Amino acid sequence: MTFLRHLARSNRVSMLMQSTKQSTLPTTFSWCHQRWMSTKSDTTQMTVRDALNIAMEEEFIRDERVFLLGEEVGQYNGAYKVSKGLLDKFGQKRVIDTPITEAGFAGLAVGAALSGLRPICEFMTFNFSMQAIDQVINSAAKVHYMSGGTVQCPIVFRGPNGFAAGVAAQHSQDYASWYGAIPGLKVVSPWNSEDAKGLLKAAIRDPNPVVFLENELQYGITFPMSPEALSPDFVLPIDKAHTLREGKDITIVSYSRTLNFCIEAAEKLESEDGVSVEVINMRSIRxxxxxxxxxxxxxxxxxxxxxxGFPHFGFGAEVSALIMETEAFDYLDAPVERLTGADIPTPYAHNLEELSFPDTNLIVKAARRALYRKK
Known part of the structure; x- marks a missing residue:
């Protein structure tokens, strides 16, 4: 059974890598993305995958306590090639291939963190972190509080999160709200290459356990990197959002891959309706x-x-409640519009999968509802 599980994963990853080589960007977002890139001609271009790789390499060099463990992170260079080359550079003591036993190697990583090391624990997908959820929550997240502040657990749990392409219900869940609900955890979710590098370096240096939610469909996308972001000293604060687009008529907040569609929707609303849209990349969930x-x-x-994520008890629900409970409520001219994944297990069929998650057109419709515009 273990062999079959391993084989299925390897085949799925191979198929995904082939599909992402062709295109992972929506058509309109490709145009928006290229236009944005053209305004950054003085910057270096880098994929999200390479940004994560460089972040780990720099932290390996900076701090000898940092090490990486997980399934296929070493000899195979990572299921998604995020850890490519690290085994050759740092050896088997710092890049450790584990058996397919998430509870086992997550527990090992927590123990290492409690002993003074700084492990990066990779889950091939965060769906498999459910096998280790007791280690993540009961062991890592709570130990600082339960020890009266005397024991820290500096560990990063990282890997792809959310739905990908045709991976069905058991491989498509967004864990932002799951882990975001837990005291003792920090939860971040990068969008572009600067997010990936700066947030991962911050997560590795943090004395608390950090859940680092990537997206496998973002790995191969190229984004600009400023000269500051290329520095080994570049670190982004975990608790600060980033405004991607200034606007005055409506705010759209999101994180990770759905920001692709938010930017696309903002462009469409501006060109078709003359609406000025502010887009905020939250970066940090908790x-x-x-x-x-x-x-x-x-x-x-x-x-x-x-x-x-699912509609019940999610990121949007939390943001909506916060708006109701703060002075922001007095400034609302319309109810908060909340877009989520469908309240069903994610379908395998491609056409049904596309209908299960927010896209550009849904975001445009929601924004027009909030603006009381019909179209």
């Missing part, structure tokens, strides 16, 4: 940059949240 959302709503008076 702690959440509440001030960034409140200040934007005070300016635009309208809010749309976008996520791929």
């Amino acid at each position: 702690p959440l940059d509440v001030d960034a959302i409140i200040n934007s709503v005070k300016k635009t008076n309208r809010l749309v949240t976008v996520e791929t």
Whole structure:
């Protein structure tokens, strides 16, 4: 059974790598992305995959306590090639291939963190972190509190999160709200290459356990890297959001891959409706940059949240509640619009999968509802 599970994973990864070589960007986003890139001609271009790889390499060099473990991270260079070359550079003591036993190697990583090391524990997909959820929550997240502040657990749990392409219900869940609900954990989810590098370096250096939610469909996308982001000293604060696009008529907040569609929707609303859209990349799920959302709503008076998680008890629900409980409520000119994944296990069929998650057209429709515009 273990062999079959391993074989299925390897085949799925091979198919995904082939599909992402062709295109992982929506058509309109490709155009928006290229236009944005053209304004950054003085910057270096880098894929999200390479940004994560460089972040780990720099932290390996900076701190000899840092090491990586997980399935296929070493000799295979990582299931998605994120750890490519690290085994050759740092050896088997710091890049460790594990058996297919998430509870086992996650527990080993937690023990290493409690002993003074700084492990990076890779899950081939965060869906498999459910096998190790007791280690992540009961062991890593709670130990600092339960020890009266005397024991820290500096560990990063990282890997791809959310749905990918035709991987069906058991491989498509977004764990942002799952882990975001747990005291003692920090939860971050990068979008572009600068996010990936700066946030991962911050996560590795953090004295607390950090859940680092990547997206496998973003790995191969190229983004600009500023000269500052190329520095080994570049670190992004975990608790700060980033405004990707300034606007005055409506705010859209999201994280990770759905920001592709948010930017696309903003372009469409501006060109077709003359609407000025502010797009905020939350970056961090816990702690959440509440001030960034409140200040934007005070300016635009309208809010749309976008996520791929399930609708019940999710990111959008939390943001909506926070708006209700703060002074931002007095500035709203329309109810908060909340877009989520469908309230069903993710279908395997491609046409049904596409209908299960927010896309550009759904975001545009939600924004128009908030603006009381019909089209």
